[in-house]
Amino acid sequence: xxxxxxxxxxxLFSPGNVAVIGATAxxxxxGYNLLDSLIEGGYKGxxxxxxxxxxxxxxxxxxxxxxxxxxxxxxxxVALNRxxxxxVLERCGELGVKGAVxxxxxxxxxxxxxxxxxxxIVEIAEKYALKVxxxxxxxxxxxEADLNASFYPVRLKKGNVSLxxxxxxxxxSIIQKCQDEGVGLNKFIxxxxxxxxxxxxxxxxxxxxxxxxVIGVFLEGVENARRLVQxxxxxxxxxxxxxxxxxxxxxxxxxTLTHTGSMAGPYKLFRDIFNQYGVxxxxxxxxxxxxxxxxxxxQLPAGGRLGLYTYTAGPAIVALDGLAGREISIPAPAPxxxxxIKAILGEDxxxxxxxxxxxxxxxxxxxxxxLLVEAALNDPNFxxxxxxxxxxxxxRNPTSELIEAHKKSGKPLxxxxxxxxxxxxxxxxxxxxxxxxxxxSPEETAWGIAALVHYSRGxxxxx
Amino acid sequence: xxxxxxxxNIRKTGRTFLxxxxxxxxxALRGIPVVSCQVARDEEETVRIARQCGFPVVLKVNSPxxxxxxxxGGVFLxxxxxxxxxxxxxxxxxxxxxxxxxxxxxxxxxLKKGVEVLIGTIADRQFGPVVAFGLxxxxxxxxxxxxxxxxPVSTAEAEKMVCQIEGNCLLRGxxxxxxVDTLSLQKIITSISQLAVEMEDIEEMxxxxxxxxxxxxxxLDARIKISQIQSG
Numbered sequence: 001x002x003x004x005x006x007x008x009x010x011x012l013f014s015p016g017n018v019a020v021i022g023a024t025a026x027x028x029x030x031g032y033n034l035l036d037s038l039i040e041g042g043y044k045g046x047x048x049x050x051x052x053x054x055x056x057x058x059x060x061x062x063x064x065x066x067x068x069x070x071x072x073x074x075x076x077x078v079a080l081n082r083x084x085x086x087x088v089l090e091r092c093g094e095l096g097v098k099g100a101v102x103x104x105x106x107x108x109x110x111x112x113x114x115x116x117x118x119x120x121i122v123e124i125a126e127k128y129a130l131k132v133x134x135x136x137x138x139x140x141x142x143x144e145a146d147l148n149a150s151f152y153p154v155r156l157k158k159g160n161v162s163l164x165x166x167x168x169x170x171x172x173s174i175i176q177k178c179q180d181e182g183v184g185l186n187k188f189i190x191x192x193x194x195x196x197x198x199x200x201x202x203x204x205x206x207x208x209x210x211x212x213x214v215i216g217v218f219l220e221g222v223e224n225a226r227r228l229v230q231x232x233x234x235x236x237x238x239x240x241x242x243x244x245x246x247x248x249x250x251x252x253x254x255x256t257l258t259h260t261g262s263m264a265g266p267y268k269l270f271r272d273i274f275n276q277y278g279v280x281x282x283x284x285x286x287x288x289x290x291x292x293x294x295x296x297x298x299q300l301p302a303g304g305r306l307g308l309y310t311y312t313a314g315p316a317i318v319a320l321d322g323l324a325g326r327e328i329s330i331p332a333p334a335p336x337x338x339x340x341i342k343a344i345l346g347e348d349x350x351x352x353x354x355x356x357x358x359x360x361x362x363x364x365x366x367x368x369x370x371l372l373v374e375a376a377l378n379d380p381n382f383x384x385x386x387x388x389x390x391x392x393x394x395x396r397n398p399t400s401e402l403i404e405a406h407k408k409s410g411k412p413l414x415x416x417x418x419x420x421x422x423x424x425x426x427x428x429x430x431x432x433x434x435x436x437x438x439x440x441s442p443e444e445t446a447w448g449i450a451a452l453v454h455y456s457r458g459x460x461x462x463x
Numbered sequence: 464x465x466x467x468x469x470x471x472n473i474r475k476t477g478r479t480f481l482x483x484x485x486x487x488x489x490x491a492l493r494g495i496p497v498v499s500c501q502v503a504r505d506e507e508e509t510v511r512i513a514r515q516c517g518f519p520v521v522l523k524v525n526s527p528x529x530x531x532x533x534x535x536g537g538v539f540l541x542x543x544x545x546x547x548x549x550x551x552x553x554x555x556x557x558x559x560x561x562x563x564x565x566x567x568x569x570x571x572x573x574l575k576k577g578v579e580v581l582i583g584t585i586a587d588r589q590f591g592p593v594v595a596f597g598l599x600x601x602x603x604x605x606x607x608x609x610x611x612x613x614x615p616v617s618t619a620e621a622e623k624m625v626c627q628i629e630g631n632c633l634l635r636g637x638x639x640x641x642x643v644d645t646l647s648l649q650k651i652i653t654s655i656s657q658l659a660v661e662m663e664d665i666e667e668m669x670x671x672x673x674x675x676x677x678x679x680x681x682x683l684d685a686r687i688k689i690s691q692i693q694s695g
Contacts, residue, residue: 221589222589223589224589225587225589225590226589226590226591226613229590229613268607268609268610268611269587269590269593269611272610272611272612272627273590273593273611273612273613276612276613276616276620277613
């Protein structure tokens with residue numbers, strides 16, 4: 001992407017005004033919901049609904065055509081059928097509009113005619129230097145600019161994670177999981193058919209986007225995987241990129257089979273090559289979000305030496321299991337740490353002071369928890385620490401102790417409270433505000449740890 | 464460039480597969496260590512070349528029409544002397560007559576036992592040239608123990624490939640078997656990954672097996688597939 005391209009993209013995501021072409025008064029239609037989303041998202045710029053006969057929708061005055069809008073439009077949302085979409089994009093080009101989102105489906109995914117129409121979109125985009133998101137997309141969001149230009153009227157938690165999704169449905173699934181996990185979003189891009197703007201373009205744009213600290217990507221299949229992996233590798237050197245790609249089963253993408261590939265399956269090919277370029281891969285929506293959460297909140301550790309602190313062995317063991325094959329080392333605690341713990345709990349202990357450090361029943365007491373966590377976190381053998389606890393009716397959660405210890409040490413700290421969402425919501429808010437991700441399961445904690453260690457290594461782009 | 468010319472000549476015949484002889488000639492031009500083979504047209508020539516090679520030898524069918532040689536009964540290993548060579552020659556002629564009555568044979572020395580691996584490249588639809596490495600035979604075909612990289616790769620990346628396979632311990636020495644020369648494998652991996660990038664008309668290279676010893680590695684069999692469309 002050239003500097004000029006980036007400028008256009010910035011305008012597209014932070015428009016001074018938005019036109020909704022195909023706005024309607026029927027709440028079942030996409031055109032209505034685009035308007036509703038803009039309002040729900042708290043968009044502060046001008047909104048110009050376009051409809052040939054309606055005068056007003058949701059209290060906003062309607063314009064009969066794109067030409068009747070008194071301003072130069074910054075972002076055109078096109079919610080028309082596929083043929084009218086192509087027409088309107090041409091009008092956009094003529095009127096000097098530089099950014100558009102085309103929501104309708106019915107293009108290449110349906111056959112020859114759709115393919116031809118997409119070709120027209122490419123020609124129009126080139127002719128007028130018009131950037132088009134989609135078609136066949138849920139839309140885009142930029143929470144920083146209070147812009148929800150999708151047809152899902154939701155208001156989301158703001159943050160520094162940006163998402164690119166090839167699928168609207170899974171894009172939404174990732175968004176919802178982020179909400180459940182208290183992960184704040186910055187931008188959402190429904191890439192759709194990627195007719196004009198490719199995933200690689202979005203990656204390059206987000207690489208330079210100040211509001212984005214972590215990029216999460218959902219992929220189905222891409223045409224130019226070579227360019228994509230090279231771009232992802234370049235971007236991952238600047239900021240963490242986490243990719244979830246479907247196709248673990250050979251049945252999902254048999255089309256990519258080649259001779260040698262058929263021996264191992266294309267997912268292995270994909271996985272090996274993305275690893276080659278240092279890009280972190282996730283195996284599910286849950287893993288993608290768990291990884292983005294840690295990368296969004298924590299400083300990167302100085303290395304891959306993990307300490308685990310717990311008073312209940314099982315969750316720490318399951319977390320260790322989840323870290324198998326992730327090249328994370330689990331060193332024994334330093335003698336100094338063991339001395340400190342013994343000084344707190346007494347010499348003759350019925351507990352295990354290895355790694356995981358398991359203080360058993362003695363570890364649940366609120367009077368000593370803070371001192372113990374501090375000792376573990378400050379162990380010179382550990383680059384990062386994960387703690388595990390089980391919230392209990394009569395025991396106080398160690399939230400304030402964790403925050404205090406973390407504040408003093410500065411090392412990355414991840415916490416796992418085995419609980420339901422309801423049980424930890426309040427604790428999570430304060431912990432995450434303090435830069436300590438809170439997970440509800442050891443598996444997700446492991447994914448967060450693995451992501452931090454992966455990007456602590458620095459990404460070498462070798463090819 | 465000689466290698467390019469070789470490909471051009473084969474393309475002119477309308478073929479997409481290079482024979483083992485041609486594939487090895489091509490690889491040797493790029494400094495890749497192959498067990499070179501010689502073409503023999505009749506029984507007497509076969510025996511003469513076998514004597515020059517020194518027994519034991521390997522006889523394989525040599526025909527542009529036969530890609531999978533062992534499936535056609537066209538491969539005879541470890542032939543200890545002249546009699547065995549004559550018999551193998553006749554067997555090959557008989558087994559392959561239905562497919563190619565004009566098929567001749569190649570003669571090459573039988574190497575001592577080493578660890579067999581596979582090194583290959585494919586022109587992937589999505590990633591372009593990709594290089595693959597795995598242990599030979601059952602390890603790759605059944606256990607799917609194979610790793611991939613986008614070509615070209617550096618020696619450092621090739622080293623990671625060699626380390627990444629599950630059966631890596633077989634290369635590092637096991638049960639009294641010595642460790643093998645993985646550096647030689649890394650060199651072959653980088654060379655063919657470079658080749659796959661430079662020569663766009665190569666669709667597939669299948670160096671299978673490559674046998675690796677405590678010192679050195681040699682390509683025992685190779686098959687190269689080229690595209691029929693003239694590349695720019």
